[in-house]
Amino acid sequence: xxxxxxxxxxxxxxxxxxxxxxxxxxxxxxxxxxxxxxxxxxxxxxxxxxxxxxxxxxxxxxxxxxxxxxxxxxxxxxxxxxxxxxxxxxxxxxxxxxxxxxxxxxxxxxxxxxxxxxxxxxxxxxxxxxxxxxxxxxxxxxxxxxxxxxxxxxxxxxxxxxxxxxxxxxxxxxxxxxxxxxxxxxxxxxxxxxxxxxxxxxxxxxxxxxxxxxxxxxxxxxxxxxxxxxxxxxxxxxxxxxxxxxxxxxxxxxxxxxxxxxxxxxxxxxx
Numbered sequence: 001x002x003x004x005x006x007x008x009x010x011x012x013x014x015x016x017x018x019x020x021x022x023x024x025x026x027x028x029x030x031x032x033x034x035x036x037x038x039x040x041x042x043x044x045x046x047x048x049x050x051x052x053x054x055x056x057x058x059x060x061x062x063x064x065x066x067x068x069x070x071x072x073x074x075x076x077x078x079x080x081x082x083x084x085x086x087x088x089x090x091x092x093x094x095x096x097x098x099x100x101x102x103x104x105x106x107x108x109x110x111x112x113x114x115x116x117x118x119x120x121x122x123x124x125x126x127x128x129x130x131x132x133x134x135x136x137x138x139x140x141x142x143x144x145x146x147x148x149x150x151x152x153x154x155x156x157x158x159x160x161x162x163x164x165x166x167x168x169x170x171x172x173x174x175x176x177x178x179x180x181x182x183x184x185x186x187x188x189x190x191x192x193x194x195x196x197x198x199x200x201x202x203x204x205x206x207x208x209x210x211x212x213x214x215x216x217x218x219x220x221x222x223x224x225x226x227x228x229x230x231x232x233x234x235x236x237x238x239x240x241x242x243x244x245x246x247x248x249x250x251x252x253x254x255x256x257x258x259x260x261x262x263x264x265x266x267x268x269x270x271x
Contacts, residue, residue, distance in 0.1 A: 001071060006045065019044055022104050039051065040054055043064075049079050056091060060075050060080065067103045068114070073132075076132070077131070083133075083135075093142045097152070098148075098152055112171075115173060116173070116176070123176060123179045125183070126141060126143055126144075147185055147188055147199045150177070150200075151188075152170065160212075163222060181246075189255045190251070210259060213255065214264070214267030216239040216243070217240060217243075219236050
């Protein structure tokens, strides 16, 4: 991989600015030792691995100077000299499925392209991580939990209800999210917070899912018609049309019907 861009003075200045912002906002200086900060900074700026810092496989992608499909391939091939254990593969799966959108300076659409490259356009329980790791000769296989992915998908709600929130990666993964419906535990659509669903916090999730559906069902526009709200309005319209044309699962259809019949004021007040 051509890393000559890391020598460009303009890029260095912008990258250093991003580093300073991350150190301040994410609390790295409080969590890491001075030496760890120094080694991490060097990796953040150059991509050169120094004595195992950062230590985790996912962090070696997260902090690499540029994150795209080519760079992920490079990191997993050349920046994992010690090889990987099963735990590393589990961490890598979690990074690609949820952590990828937290890469500094990576846009939601760029993150979604990496997600789709790894997991596909629609849900499949068993996937191959499409990168060769170190000197291995075969692709690692992972199992992806539909409930967990469905839970992640409602992160778009933060963007719908807050003017200053960024667009989640799941804004661009709406087709993938809809493909999960027939694979999740149907109890995930229950409003009973005592229900147990694997990998989902059902004390919180039913309320969040209900509000997520409610925003689109009732076209709740926080911009009150302003130009900056057009993208949200279009998203909710498209979402509403897709939901209205669903033929299952029955538990979701019943929830959607109930949400549409509910006074819209309920969805303004749920925290």
